[in-house]
Amino acid sequence: MQLSTELLPTVVRDDAPGWQGLARQSFDARCERVAADVRRVATSLDEISALIAGAIVSMGATP
Amino acid sequence: MTADGDELVVSGGGSFAVSTDEMSNTAFRLRFVESESLAAAVRLRELELCFDPHVAAQAPAALALVLQAADDLDRASREASQLELSLRLAAEAYGMVENAMIDGIRVTTGLLGNVLGHLAPFLLLAGAPFLAAGSGVLVGLAARPGASRSPVDAAAWMRDNPQLANNPAVAAAVRLLFSSSDDIIAGLLGVPPGAGAAIGDDGLGLFGIREAAGLVLGAAGAAGAARGLAGGGAADGGTAGGGRSPLVETPVHTTRVGTSPVTAPSSIAQLASRMPNTSASGPQIKVEKYETDNGDPSYIVYLGGTVDMNAVPAGEAFDMTSNVESMSAGDGASYRAAVEAMRDAGIRPGDPVLEVGYSQGGLLAVQLEQSGDYSVQGVVTLGSPVGQLETTAPTLTIAHTEDLVPALGGLDTASGDDRVLVRRTLYDDAPMPTGDAFPSHDLDAYRETAGLVDASKDQRVEKFIDGAAPFLSGDAKGTATEYRAERVGR
Numbered sequence: 026m027q028l029s030t031e032l033l034p035t036v037v038r039d040d041a042p043g044w045q046g047l048a049r050q051s052f053d054a055r056c057e058r059v060a061a062d063v064r065r066v067a068t069s070l071d072e073i074s075a076l077i078a079g080a081i082v083s084m085g086a087t088p
Numbered sequence: 089m090t091a092d093g094d095e096l097v098v099s100g101g102g103s104f105a106v107s108t109d110e111m112s113n114t115a116f117r118l119r120f121v122e123s124e125s126l127a128a129a130v131r132l133r134e135l136e137l138c139f140d141p142h143v144a145a146q147a148p149a150a151l152a153l154v155l156q157a158a159d160d161l162d163r164a165s166r167e168a169s170q171l172e173l174s175l176r177l178a179a180e181a182y183g184m185v186e187n188a189m190i191d192g193i194r195v196t197t198g199l200l201g202n203v204l205g206h207l208a209p210f211l212l213l214a215g216a217p218f219l220a221a222g223s224g225v226l227v228g229l230a231a232r233p234g235a236s237r238s239p240v241d242a243a244a245w246m247r248d249n250p251q252l253a254n255n256p257a258v259a260a261a262v263r264l265l266f267s268s269s270d271d272i273i274a275g276l277l278g279v280p281p282g283a284g285a286a287i288g289d290d291g292l293g294l295f296g297i298r299e300a301a302g303l304v305l306g307a308a309g310a311a312g313a314a315r316g317l318a319g320g321g322a323a324d325g326g327t328a329g330g331g332r333s334p335l336v337e338t339p340v341h342t343t344r345v346g347t348s349p350v351t352a353p354s355s356i357a358q359l360a361s362r363m364p365n366t367s368a369s370g371p372q373i374k375v376e377k378y379e380t381d382n383g384d385p386s387y388i389v390y391l392g393g394t395v396d397m398n399a400v401p402a403g404e405a406f407d408m409t410s411n412v413e414s415m416s417a418g419d420g421a422s423y424r425a426a427v428e429a430m431r432d433a434g435i436r437p438g439d440p441v442l443e444v445g446y447s448q449g450g451l452l453a454v455q456l457e458q459s460g461d462y463s464v465q466g467v468v469t470l471g472s473p474v475g476q477l478e479t480t481a482p483t484l485t486i487a488h489t490e491d492l493v494p495a496l497g498g499l500d501t502a503s504g505d506d507r508v509l510v511r512r513t514l515y516d517d518a519p520m521p522t523g524d525a526f527p528s529h530d531l532d533a534y535r536e537t538a539g540l541v542d543a544s545k546d547q548r549v550e551k552f553i554d555g556a557a558p559f560l561s562g563d564a565k566g567t568a569t570e571y572r573a574e575r576v577g578r
Contacts, residue, residue, distance in 0.1 A: 044108070044110075044111055044175075044178050044182070048178065052171065052174065052175070052178075055167065055170075055171055056114075056171060058167060059121060059164050059167045059168050059171065062160045062161070062163055062164040062167070063121070063125070063160075063161075063164050065157075065160055066128075066157045066160045066161055066164070069153050069154075069156060069157040069160070070157060072153055073150045073153045073154055073157070076147040076149060076150040076153070077143060077147055077150055079146075079147060080142075080143045080146030080147035080150070081143065081146075083146055084142060084143070084146055
């Protein structure tokens with residue numbers, strides 16, 4: 026029932042089924058997970074950059 | 089995210105997939121995320137190898153973080169790849185659902201059309217009194233004070249109220265009706281429904297839109313002959329038709345009206361912008377010639393739309409008679425004019441040609457490609473009734489869902505790996521302009537849509553544009569020659 030209520034209007038409106046309703050929500054949630062992974066990597070790179078900078082500074086300060 | 093009016097729906101290209109612009113753009117971004125994440129993960133792992141041991145000793149957590157980041161990027165890449173696949177599956181599913189729905193509706197309307205064809209004589213007989221009464225009511229309504237009394241009034245009403253003639257549901261109904269024309273004819277001839285399907289569009293193709301148009305022409309020719317025998321032809325001599333009969337062909341004369349230097353186009357939008365405007369006295373055909381450094385020529389042929397909508401041919405070659413003639417795969421005046429213009433421009437059988445047509449011009453472009461007389465490398469049609477006309481060369485057909493003209497070509501059944509159909513709904517959210525009876529068929533609206541096609545990330549559209557690249561250099565110098573075609577004689 027859910028499927029048929031999604032299919033007909035989406036075909037009539039030229040929107041793909043699977044690109045609407047529950048399928049779309051699931052797709053968006055998975056896209057958000059990918060974005061979260063990439064954001065986490067960006068944060069990690071900032072962290073790594075800070076750690077390396079700190080290491081270089083401390084190496085310079087070491088007698 | 090684009091506004092609905094800017095959203096394209098792409099289908100064809102040898103696949104079931106029907107994808108919206110938003111899906112194509114998302115798929116493009118996902119492919120980008122997939123490849124970039126993977127490349128970044130590889131670079132991070134390489135970084136691990138060249139990590140200075142002194143720095144690593146000072147910041148031991150950094151190395152673990154690098155490996156963790158590389159793993160995260162790998163996961164993001166895999167997930168993006170899976171998402172892109174599911175997007176493609178959704179597009180395929182959409183295409184399959186759409187095809188199944190169309191097939192179901194087609195079978196039903198085919199049966200109804202056949203039954204209607206069988207019953208038509210009885211319906212006419214039984215319905216004669218009702219028709220007479222209905223006509224009386226209509227005449228009475230038309231005669232009431234303040235009512236429209238002339239076709240001019242009706243045309244003005246259409247311009248002020250274009251909603252009905254530019255309705256996607258009406259256009260869809262017209263598509264079905266024209267696709268069912270073979271069934272109606274089969275029914276009229278007394279062919280049973282099953283046999284009608286076997287000899288119609290879905291079967292042997294003995295009856296289809298072309299044959300239906302041919303029957304119209306045959307009937308018009310017979311009527312014209314009868315009129316000539318009865319002396320009717322001379323009765324209206326000196327009128328716009330010059331004594332010609334409706335839908336009966338005449339000779340045509342094609343004249344070169346101008347030549348000018350031109351730089352090659354660089355996009356589909358530029359092709360559309362160079363299309364001759366629909367005008368009663370202007371050129372209908374333009375041929376651009378470019379040459380490589382070796383002197384090898386290539387040509388872009390632009391074919392305009394219908395200028396004269398009257399059934400009785402007057403002087404205009406791009407008229408309704410040419411339309412119906414082309415629909416029946418005949419050599420209408422506009423087709424012969426195009427052939428004449430191409431000959432005058434010096435196009436030889438092996439020369440590469442890109443055909444671009446608007447409305448009737450698109451029909452001609454497909455006909456020229458089908459003739460096999462030219463080396464057509466690509467066809468672009470804008471708002472043309474070519475949905476069932478197969479082509480071998482890569483073909484991009486652009487149609488607005490509200491536009492009745494492409495709907496006259498029936499359901500889009502032409503297929504092939506190089507056949508791409510782009511649809512756009514103009515007035516889902518935007519208000520429909522008044523002052524034009526068919527704004528959805530307006531050439532400027534198609535020019536705007538062509539711009540959106542250039543921006544599309546759909547791989548089938550990109551493939552077509554890449555294939556047309558030799559014609560779209562954007563910097564080659566050439567000459568443009570314009571032609572005006574007129575009917576002559578009787």
